[in-house]
Amino acid sequence: MLTIKDMEQLSARGLTMEKVDRQLNYYKTGFPYLQVISAATPQKGITVMSQSEIDAAFAAYSANKLKITKFVPASGAASRMFKDIFAAYESGIMNKQSEIFVERIRDFAFYSPELFDNCSDMEILGKVLGPEGLNYGVRPKGQILFHKYQHELRTSFEEHLVEGALYAETPDGRVDITISVSEEHLNGFRQLFYSVKDKYEKRYGVKYNINFTLQSPSTDIIAVTEDNEPFRKDDGTLLFRPGGHGALIDNINKIDSDILIIKNIDNVVKEDFIEQTVLWKKILVGRLILCKERNYRYINALNNALKLGNKSEIKMFTDDIRQYLSKMYCVDLPDVEESMLPELLLKKLDRPIRVCGMVRNLGEPGGGPFIVRDKDGSTSLQILESVQLNPDDSQTSRLFASGTHFNPVDLVCSITDEQGHKFDLSQYVDESSGFISSKSYEGRKLKAQELPGLWNGAMSDWNTVFVEVPLITFNPVKTVLDLLRKEHLGL
Numbered sequence: 221m222l223t224i225k226d227m228e229q230l231s232a233r234g235l236t237m238e239k240v241d242r243q244l245n246y247y248k249t250g251f252p253y254l255q256v257i258s259a260a261t262p263q264k265g266i267t268v269m270s271q272s273e274i275d276a277a278f279a280a281y282s283a284n285k286l287k288i289t290k291f292v293p294a295s296g297a298a299s300r301m302f303k304d305i306f307a308a309y310e311s312g313i314m315n316k317q318s319e320i321f322v323e324r325i326r327d328f329a330f331y332s333p334e335l336f337d338n339c340s341d342m343e344i345l346g347k348v349l350g351p352e353g354l355n356y357g358v359r360p361k362g363q364i365l366f367h368k369y370q371h372e373l374r375t376s377f378e379e380h381l382v383e384g385a386l387y388a389e390t391p392d393g394r395v396d397i398t399i400s401v402s403e404e405h406l407n408g409f410r411q412l413f414y415s416v417k418d419k420y421e422k423r424y425g426v427k428y429n430i431n432f433t434l435q436s437p438s439t440d441i442i443a444v445t446e447d448n449e450p451f452r453k454d455d456g457t458l459l460f461r462p463g464g465h466g467a468l469i470d471n472i473n474k475i476d477s478d479i480l481i482i483k484n485i486d487n488v489v490k491e492d493f494i495e496q497t498v499l500w501k502k503i504l505v506g507r508l509i510l511c512k513e514r515n516y517r518y519i520n521a522l523n524n525a526l527k528l529g530n531k532s533e534i535k536m537f538t539d540d541i542r543q544y545l546s547k548m549y550c551v552d553l554p555d556v557e558e559s560m561l562p563e564l565l566l567k568k569l570d571r572p573i574r575v576c577g578m579v580r581n582l583g584e585p586g587g588g589p590f591i592v593r594d595k596d597g598s599t600s601l602q603i604l605e606s607v608q609l610n611p612d613d614s615q616t617s618r619l620f621a622s623g624t625h626f627n628p629v630d631l632v633c634s635i636t637d638e639q640g641h642k643f644d645l646s647q648y649v650d651e652s653s654g655f656i657s658s659k660s661y662e663g664r665k666l667k668a669q670e671l672p673g674l675w676n677g678a679m680s681d682w683n684t685v686f687v688e689v690p691l692i693t694f695n696p697v698k699t700v701l702d703l704l705r706k707e708h709l710g711l
Contacts, residue, residue: 221324222450222458229458234374240650243441243669251654258498260589261625264551266578266613266625277506279389282511286318289396290388292380293465293674294485295435296653297402301364301486301700302349302357309345317701329365329373329640330354330656332515344559358611362485363412366697367546367708369490373465376697377409378416379386379488385424386494387501388481398431398475401487406432419591432472439467441669443632451666458660464670466654469678471644472635479505480660482631482675489707496692500577504632508686511548516638516685518544526562534562540602541565550681554597568598572643572682576603576675577630587627587676588620589686601684603627603675607655628694631675633682645678653677 222230222237230240262268269277304317314322322341323332335353336344347353356364362377374382377399384395401409413430421427440460443451451459472480482503489497510589515617518541525533538561545551551568553561578589587605594600606620635643653672672678696706702708 224452225456226458233440233460238585239265240442244448245452246445246652246654246669247444247656247667250656252652253613254602254604254608254653255593256604256609256615256619257593257599258590259619260550260591260686260710261622261624262580262688265589265591266688268688273303273507274503277503277504277510278297279507280513281502281506284505285391286478286509287390287396287476288388288479288481289398289438289475290380290384291472291475292362292397292399292483292485293468294360294399295402295405296361296485298356298359298361298364301361301697303699305345305349306357309342309349314341317623317699320701320704327709328703329701330356333531335402339659347622359408360401360485361697362399362401363405363408366488366703368491369710375412377412377484377490378420378672380483380485381416382421382424382491382495383483383488383501384428385420385426386498386503389426393426394429395674396429396431396477398433398471400433400435400471403434406434420584430697431475433471435462435467436470439463439470439671441671443659443666443668446665446667451661451664453661459666461659461668464654465674466649466671466676466678468674469645469649472674473642475635476642478636478640479508480631480633480635481505482499482629482633484629484696487628487630489692489695489699490710492711493692493695493707494592496690500689500693501630501632503576504575504630504687504689506578508573508632509686511573511575511683511685512634514544514548515573519566519569519638522562537563538562541569545569549685550591550599550601551683552599562662564613568683570637572645572679573634573685574650574675574682575632575685575687577628577693578625578629578686579628579689579691579694581623581626582691583593587673588623589625589627590619590623594681600680601686602680603673603684605655605673605676608653608676609695625688626694627675628689629675630689630693630698633679648679652678653680666711701706 223415232497260266308315324343349357365373367374384397389395441463443459443461445451453459522537525537587603590602590604592602654670656669659668
């Protein structure tokens with residue numbers, strides 16, 4: 221039961237009672253599992269582009285006059301990146317990962333002889349993690365030195381500045397980048413940006429327009445006890461937790477742009493290997509532009525036929541559009557009355573579009589591309605995590621095993637309609653696709669809930685295209701030892 225003081229706490233966060241009631245109800249009922257038809261593969265669902273398609277997409281990118289913004293989720297701390305190093309340091313016992321780390325310490329960009337030479341193994345770990353050294357144990361990934369060059373060192377944040385200059389420059393030489401950060405790290409990111417801004421602007425002949433965005437408290441989710449009652453802190457106030465990266469759809473909704481390029485903060489390479497990354501980003505943007513233009517042509521043609529009442533033209537366009545939606549987006553419609561079909565087709569055409577790069581599955585953890593049955597009976601392409609599938613269904617493991625590709629979070633998105641007006645992205649979220657996990661607060665167990673993932677349920681009702689991209693474009697740094705791969709050490 222919530223009190224008047226609880227209501228005041230909700231109001232201060234920008235939360236409504238309706239939203240909190242919905243969250244509390246999901247704790248009790250759980251989230252429904254999705255009805256998955258099959259994994260998306262090159263046979264159906266994933267486009268392996270021909271050379272002529274690549275050429276057409278590249279030409280569309282080159283002729284592009286639309287506003288592009290690069291969006292980088294960067295609010296996560298690097299603690300998970302150093303998990304094995306933390307374990308060794310806290311236990312005082314070296315594990316395999318920390319032994320490799322110490323042995324190769326001179327290969328990391330953050331190595332300096334003044335800090336690390338003549339130190340014991342444990343002292344090296346302490347100086348990496350603790351405040352007496354680099355304090356990387358509490359720093360965000362974007363502020364960690366990733367790459368070593370002949371005359372400079374670069375963080376992953378800086379590598380995103382470089383990428384942006386190479387594929388997101390506007391005709392007037394501006395590069396718009398929005399970066400989501402946590403409030404405690406905001407000043408650090410600002411200081412980092414202003415310390416390197418002039419160098420990269422001069423080197424690449426651009427002007428950066430950087431916007432740092434914070435996750436809104438209104439996207440936080442109430443925590444509950446194991447009995448699904450609101451969790452209260454010792455002072456009696458309710459405990460709220462961040463809603464996960466799916467909450468960033470609200471941040472994206474505030475961006476004034478035609479096209480968004482979304483890529484995680486840790487997925488970068490040294491500039492020695494950046495050519496394919498830049499090329500394929502341009503190809504994906506071009507593919508998106510071609511999809512936008514074709515959608516608009518169909519919308520205008522069908523609307524004109526409806527205005528004229530030309531039944532033969534209406535029938536021709538509805539047949540063409542059904543085939544196009546099925547081939548391009550794997551959207552197969554349910555049987556509806558003929559009189560309702562044009563309205564349904566227009567609804568499916570006139571919505572945000574995302575073109576998602578997919579790499580061959582080499583066993584990386586994370587989501588993958590699937591074809592699912594939507595609530596309205598139609599089908600669509602979705603990026604799913606294993607938690608969204610019913611573990612008691614015997615087909616679940618078979619579905620994941622049959623997948624050929626993996627989601628590297630390499631998205632280009634169209635968020636404006638044919639008149640250039642912004643879509644309200646909150647209208648295209650599947651609110652029922654979150655998940656629940658077990659956590660703790662000051663030693664007390666609790667249940668936490670996360671919003672639909674940004675590229676999962678938060679973009680559920682978008683038109684989606686999956687395109688195979690080269691593996692070289694996917695080089696995440698999930699653990700610190702990943703920085704020892706050639707794509708991060710260089711040639």
